[in-house]
Amino acid sequence: MQAPGRASGPAHRTGEAVVTVLGADGQPLRDTELVVRQTGHEFLFGCIGFDLIPYANGEVGQEGEGSVFGGDVPVVQAEDFAEKWLQLFNFATLPFYWGDFEPVRGRPDTQRLLAAARWFADRGVVVKGHPLAWHTVTAPWLLELSDEEALEAQRARIRRDVGDFAGLIDSWDVINEVVIMPVFDKYDNGLTRVARRFGRIPLIRTVFDEARAANPSATLLLNDFDMSTAYECLIEGVLEAGIQVDALGLQSHMHQGYWGEEKTLEVLDRFARYGLPLHLTESTLLSGAIMPPEIEDLNDYQVSEWPSTPEGEARQADEVVRHYRTMLSHPAVEAVTYWGLSDAGAWLGAPVGFLRADGTPKPAYDALHALVKQKWWLEPTPLRTDGEGRVRVSGWRGSYEVEAAGATAGFQIAAGAGTLDVRLGRSES
Amino acid sequence: MQAPGRASGPAHRTGEAVVTVLGADGQPLRDTELVVRQTGHEFLFGCIGFDLIPYANGEVGQEGEGSVFGGDVPVVQAEDFAEKWLQLFNFATLPFYWGDFEPVRGRPDTQRLLAAARWFADRGVVVKGHPLAWHTVTAPWLLELSDEEALEAQRARIRRDVGDFAGLIDSWDVINEVVIMPVFDKYDNGLTRVARRFGRIPLIRTVFDEARAANPSATLLLNDFDMSTAYECLIEGVLEAGIQVDALGLQSHMHQGYWGEEKTLEVLDRFARYGLPLHLTESTLLSGAIMPPEIEDLNDYQVSEWPSTPEGEARQADEVVRHYRTMLSHPAVEAVTYWGLSDAGAWLGAPVGFLRADGTPKPAYDALHALVKQKWWLEPTPLRTDGEGRVRVSGWRGSYEVEAAGATAGFQIAAGAGTLDVRLGRSES
Numbered sequence: 001m002q003a004p005g006r007a008s009g010p011a012h013r014t015g016e017a018v019v020t021v022l023g024a025d026g027q028p029l030r031d032t033e034l035v036v037r038q039t040g041h042e043f044l045f046g047c048i049g050f051d052l053i054p055y056a057n058g059e060v061g062q063e064g065e066g067s068v069f070g071g072d073v074p075v076v077q078a079e080d081f082a083e084k085w086l087q088l089f090n091f092a093t094l095p096f097y098w099g100d101f102e103p104v105r106g107r108p109d110t111q112r113l114l115a116a117a118r119w120f121a122d123r124g125v126v127v128k129g130h131p132l133a134w135h136t137v138t139a140p141w142l143l144e145l146s147d148e149e150a151l152e153a154q155r156a157r158i159r160r161d162v163g164d165f166a167g168l169i170d171s172w173d174v175i176n177e178v179v180i181m182p183v184f185d186k187y188d189n190g191l192t193r194v195a196r197r198f199g200r201i202p203l204i205r206t207v208f209d210e211a212r213a214a215n216p217s218a219t220l221l222l223n224d225f226d227m228s229t230a231y232e233c234l235i236e237g238v239l240e241a242g243i244q245v246d247a248l249g250l251q252s253h254m255h256q257g258y259w260g261e262e263k264t265l266e267v268l269d270r271f272a273r274y275g276l277p278l279h280l281t282e283s284t285l286l287s288g289a290i291m292p293p294e295i296e297d298l299n300d301y302q303v304s305e306w307p308s309t310p311e312g313e314a315r316q317a318d319e320v321v322r323h324y325r326t327m328l329s330h331p332a333v334e335a336v337t338y339w340g341l342s343d344a345g346a347w348l349g350a351p352v353g354f355l356r357a358d359g360t361p362k363p364a365y366d367a368l369h370a371l372v373k374q375k376w377w378l379e380p381t382p383l384r385t386d387g388e389g390r391v392r393v394s395g396w397r398g399s400y401e402v403e404a405a406g407a408t409a410g411f412q413i414a415a416g417a418g419t420l421d422v423r424l425g426r427s428e429s
Numbered sequence: 430m431q432a433p434g435r436a437s438g439p440a441h442r443t444g445e446a447v448v449t450v451l452g453a454d455g456q457p458l459r460d461t462e463l464v465v466r467q468t469g470h471e472f473l474f475g476c477i478g479f480d481l482i483p484y485a486n487g488e489v490g491q492e493g494e495g496s497v498f499g500g501d502v503p504v505v506q507a508e509d510f511a512e513k514w515l516q517l518f519n520f521a522t523l524p525f526y527w528g529d530f531e532p533v534r535g536r537p538d539t540q541r542l543l544a545a546a547r548w549f550a551d552r553g554v555v556v557k558g559h560p561l562a563w564h565t566v567t568a569p570w571l572l573e574l575s576d577e578e579a580l581e582a583q584r585a586r587i588r589r590d591v592g593d594f595a596g597l598i599d600s601w602d603v604i605n606e607v608v609i610m611p612v613f614d615k616y617d618n619g620l621t622r623v624a625r626r627f628g629r630i631p632l633i634r635t636v637f638d639e640a641r642a643a644n645p646s647a648t649l650l651l652n653d654f655d656m657s658t659a660y661e662c663l664i665e666g667v668l669e670a671g672i673q674v675d676a677l678g679l680q681s682h683m684h685q686g687y688w689g690e691e692k693t694l695e696v697l698d699r700f701a702r703y704g705l706p707l708h709l710t711e712s713t714l715l716s717g718a719i720m721p722p723e724i725e726d727l728n729d730y731q732v733s734e735w736p737s738t739p740e741g742e743a744r745q746a747d748e749v750v751r752h753y754r755t756m757l758s759h760p761a762v763e764a765v766t767y768w769g770l771s772d773a774g775a776w777l778g779a780p781v782g783f784l785r786a787d788g789t790p791k792p793a794y795d796a797l798h799a800l801v802k803q804k805w806w807l808e809p810t811p812l813r814t815d816g817e818g819r820v821r822v823s824g825w826r827g828s829y830e831v832e833a834a835g836a837t838a839g840f841q842i843a844a845g846a847g848t849l850d851v852r853l854g855r856s857e858s
Contacts (some may be wrong), residue, residue: 179658183506183699194703198664203668229608230659231631237666270612273625 007375009396012331013043015413016394019191021385021402022423028389029424034404037380042397042414043328045372046091046337049127051345052082053094055182056119057112077359084355087340088369092120093281093337094169096129096161097137104154106143110164117168129169130281131176131223132158133207135184135191142190147197150190155210162214163355171219173249173281174206174211179234186297200234205243205353212244221250223281226268235274248274249281255291255298255350257318264326272332279335280327287316287337287362288351301348308343308351308362317363320354324371393426436812438805438825441760442472444842445823450814450831457818458853463833466809469553471826472757473708473842474801475520478549478556480513485548486541489560506788514770514785516581517798521549522710522766523598525558525590526566534570534582539593539677546597557766558598560605560652561587564613566622569618576626579619579811583641591643600648602678603640604633607657608663615726617741629663634672652678652710656696664703671807677703680709682768684720684727684779687748699759708764708784715781715793716745729775737772737791738782743785746792749783755798757815 021029055059060078093117095101103106117127133154142150162172177184181203182195195203204222211220220243222238224231238245248271251257259267271278287308295301327333340346343353354365378395385391393400393413401410407424450458483489489507503667521681523545524530546556562583571579585700606613611624612631624632633651640649651667651674653660667674677700681688688783724730756762758839773784783794793804807824814820822842823828830839836853 018751177479179662183658183661194709200665226658229612230657230662233608233614233659233662233666236629237662237669240628240666240670304854 003159006294006300006386007151010329010331012378012415013328013343013396014394015397016392016414016417017400017411017413018392018417018419019411020388020389020390020419020421021404022389022421024407024424025029026423028240029385029404030387030389032385032389032404034385034391034402035380035382036378036391036393036400036402038378038388038395038398039268039410040399041090041372042399042412044091044126044335044337045087046128046281046335047126048095048115048337048339049092049153050084050095051340051342052078052092052119053112053116054078054081055114063386079088080359081342081355084359084361084365085124086123088341088354088372090124091128091337093128093130093173096122096130096264097134098134098139099137100159100163102139105139108149108161110161111428114165114168115163116409121168125172125179127169128171128219129161129165129175131173132161133174133191133203134176135181135189135195136177138189138191141177142193143188147194147325151194151198151203151206155206158207159214160208162211162218162385164220166215170217172211172221173223174220175207176223176249177225178204179224179230180418190295201237201241201243203331204238205241208243208245216243219246221245221279222247223246223280225251225253225282227271232270235271239274247277247334249279251282252280252300252339253282254286255286255301255348255352256293258285258323261322261326264323265330268326268330268332272330277333277334278332279336280331280333280336282339282376283323283326283346284339284347284350284352285316285319285323285364286350286352287312287364287405298348303349306349308353308356312351313362314343317367320364321367321371324368328376344360374413377424438506439758439760441844442757442825443823444826444844445472445821446829446840446842447819447821447844447846447848448839448840449819449848449850450829450833451818451850453853455544455852458814458833459816459818461814461818462811463814463820463831464809464811465822465829465831467807467824467827468830468839469828470519470801470805471828473520473766474518475522475523475557475710475762475764476514476518476770477524477766477768478514478521478545478554478769479524480769481507481514481521482541482545483507484511485545488724488845489521509788510771510784513788513790513794515552515554516785517770517794517801518767519553519555520555520764520766522557522559522602523549524561525561527586528566530587530590531568534563536728537590543597546594550597555600556598557600557602557648558590558594560591560602561640562603562620562632563605563607564610564618564624564744565785567618567620571622571836572617574619574711576623579801580627581631583620583623584635585754587636587639588643591640592645593702595644595647596849597645599644601640601650602652603649604636605652605678606654606681607633607651629751630666633667634670636774637672637674648675650674650676650678650708650710651841652680652708654680654682654711663701664700667768674705674761675857676708678708680711681709682711683748684713684715684781685722685724685732686719687714687752690751690755692772693752695760695802697755697761702760706759706763707759708766709762710764710766710814711768712765713778713779713781714740714745714748714752714793715794720779727777728854732778733739735778735780736846737782737785741780741794742743742791746796749793750796750800753797758807760764808821 039371055078061075184192233342327336342355343351343357409422409424410421484507549556613621756765771784772786812820828846838851838853840851
């Protein structure tokens, strides 16, 4: 066999497959020229998909919608945005903030979110919902309920929404920021009351049980911004209590500056020791001024203008490369979600996007694209099968396609080395 | 009945007893003049008793001992110190830092500590051991062991020492600073390795189980300096895991300044919500310059001289009164231990003592004494029994004595209102 492609990544990101290529008649294609190309990554390169909800719902270009990428945004601009999104990412986070999703009890925004989830799923994107329980932007009407009633409403909400979206959304940030939840004191809210009343771990157990029952095959995450020992202690308590958590969510907003490789790896090592996959659920790197270090709650920093600058964009591109390289270098990391492709409508107005507000790409966009779709990617590679119809393909874990004589077939490269048969069908073209 | 004494404290600190006073013949002493006086506090006013170990062991005034209050310290000075200690406190913390207690494996300092514990117990002082497990000053020889062997050595140490001291020491800081223990990175040590290897909660379960088995009636504490949500999360995990903790230890070194009433009450409220008694295990208030706020690990602050100043002493006296008032105002607090009566030999050389290094009292000593033995104390009070031999005594919870016609008897005032008989024996005098 000829040894094709490159396996330039770390062993925990790559794999090898010995593929026996069969023709439409089921016979091995011996000594045959073909082309192998990668079509997708196993690693979850994520981004919020909030901006695409109006587009997915056909609201773009219509009047009367005020949201980002809704309303009077030209369709062509939204299409371009969608194209750029799909070029870079394979994992979308959709918003389920309860206070926005169901501001009036009993009138959830289910249909719009279903359309958005379907739009992504139809394009091969894995979709995650965020979050099912969080004290911020929780349903305001919880405040009218007793603690017991609020907890029951929270359970019912999870049951309903996880059930409604099962099959389209099989990954959930079940509960967000539990470390601070019971002692959160910025404003009164129903979920802080519940967390303080019943305790962190019983609340986590309740919401995980409810989500698990509604979709037993879902990937359920605990998510937090607190990277200190507090989150470690919470996780250890949760695991000791026998609650099954499928992955740990680590927020990583870096409005106050890039963490750097050393701190990042220290954080990853600390949380990797629980043996669970790590998802960097909310990464941001700025292309403008950095938020002062003395700000404790990022929400407290309000500025009227926060421009993206040429120097900031150069720095951001460098940091994005370093951040993603560091993430992929660590075997425990299974997903990195970036918190906003565009500066338009970004949280806090910060220039976190890989696109400027006008839709033009910053250097970070091209830099990350060069990694995800070039450096960490098997380009179309001409190969020749051996006398038994086999080729050896070695590359980044993910989905691949083999094409010969106008017919194609897909296969996967997973961990380790595998042997598999693919049978060519007719090509679409 | 005549209503005597004062019950000037908060309801959660005071009680009332209707006492029927019987003569030596068992008959009620009707319409009889007597005197009631308080002899002790139920509240645990604690202090470290480290300085008194040489004195309790007859080492003071001998040559060759270099420790504080050992060696060539005049006996009279040590006696004065002991007297001042006993005037103020009823609860002593003795040191069981493993690295000091058993620097050579198999040669623990048991006899000296037994003598010290006995000295305190003979004077009516409740004794606590601190700590059974801690990564700082742990046995250096743990580093030569495997993680499994180190854990087994830790268990054996607890079994041995808690057993050896049972009856004299029935209160233990079982494990200290677990929040940081597995990620402590200042230097390698055997217990950090064990905590990281087995996890915080399994380690806590192991050490508590061992201590409980060795002395089932002991009061076992978890102790930490971390007052953040991290300690909350740890506690919640420990309690969810079904580990019985008898009291929560909150360190409260205030080298960087008095917390103030608001922060103190906020901390107490957060930790009181677990329904466990709170022990402020390590309180300090300085009578000199305050450590700069940017120091994270107090051990990092090293100065050649740290004098007690007149202004500092006035401030300290004020803050001591505020601190103890705040502590006693909160129903969950059951003990406050001050971390050093004297400046001599104080941790970090800081002027934390209520006595100066030369043994003279600072204003804080007198201020606290005025609270503990005057304001929060029932002075000797003449009373007259009613026609059935009863007097009503209302005061701070603790031990009391009734004296009539040269005979005395003791009784307790506990929570709520009680009725009890006391029978006078012959007075000691």
